[in-house]
Amino acid sequence: QKEVExxxxxxxxxxxxxxSLNCTYxxxxxxxxxxxxxxxxxxxxxLMYTYSxxxxxxxRFTAQVDKSSKYISLFIRDSQPSxxxxxxxxxxxxxxxxxxxxxxxxxxxxx
Amino acid sequence: EAEVAxxxxxxxxxxxxxxxxxCDPISGHATLYWYRQILGxxxxxxxQFQDESVVxxxxxxxxxxxxxxxxxxxxxxxxxxxxxxxxAMYLCASSLxxxxxxxxxxxxxxxxx
Numbered sequence: 001q002k003e004v005e006x007x008x009x010x011x012x013x014x015x016x017x018x019x020s021l022n023c024t025y026x027x028x029x030x031x032x033x034x035x036x037x038x039x040x041x042x043x044x045x046x047l048m049y050t051y052s053x054x055x056x057x058x059x060r061f062t063a064q065v066d067k068s069s070k071y072i073s074l075f076i077r078d079s080q081p082s083x084x085x086x087x088x089x090x091x092x093x094x095x096x097x098x099x100x101x102x103x104x105x106x107x108x109x110x111x
Numbered sequence: 112e113a114e115v116a117x118x119x120x121x122x123x124x125x126x127x128x129x130x131x132x133x134c135d136p137i138s139g140h141a142t143l144y145w146y147r148q149i150l151g152x153x154x155x156x157x158x159q160f161q162d163e164s165v166v167x168x169x170x171x172x173x174x175x176x177x178x179x180x181x182x183x184x185x186x187x188x189x190x191x192x193x194x195x196x197x198x199a200m201y202l203c204a205s206s207l208x209x210x211x212x213x214x215x216x217x218x219x220x221x222x223x224x
Contacts, residue, residue, distance in 0.1 A: 004153070036215075041217075041218075042218070043115070043202055043204075043215035043216050043217045043218050044215045045215070046214070049212065088154075090153070096167075097159060097166075097206070097210060097213075098159070101153025101154050102153050103151065103152050104151075104153055
């Protein structure tokens with residue numbers, strides 16, 4: 001079993017839809033949770049960073065972490081075609097810099 | 112905006128050949144990481160440097176892979192000999208210090224034939 005599990009998709013939605021992307025993790029030691037966006041043939045770009053449980057909002061993006069259920073979510077409101085990319089969740093323990101990534105979910109937003 | 116630079120962007124090599132990748136981190140970033148991303152999977156850490164010292168190379172296949180960061184700035188990752196299973200994207204990332212946000216470069220896509 002991988003430490004971070006993520007549905008690879010693809011997920012296809014119309015422009016303007018609310019998108020929900022999810023991950024689960026198994027290691028209780030994880031304290032930091034991130035979402036990266038990766039466009040085709042590019043490196044991952046940090047979108048959201050959350051410490052422990054709770055919500056964090058940045059524009060159209062909201063990240064949620066529920067440590068009791070080991071569940072990580074990213075919501076995208078008013079999705080745009082430019083949001084079409086692969087979204088990677090990542091987790092990190094308190095005493096390490098090593099990021100553990102999910103497989104990534106490929107999102108396609110069509111006009 | 113400062114970025115992590117990597118070269119080459121694409122590399123095709125035959126199995127059993129040697130191949131090398133170069134990374135120049137964001138200026139002033141003390142921590143440098145090499146990740147490998149196989150198609151359809153998330154990146155996996157190969158090696159982490161703090162300045163010129165290796166912090167973690169537990170996932171680096173040391174029989175064929177080597178990495179160095181001699182002056183604590185840019186870094187080279189080498190594979191010798193390359194195998195078909197090494198085909199992947201090799202990503203370099205840097206952070207200001209240990210525990211800080213990691214910024215990724217565009218990657219080097221390696222194809223071994």
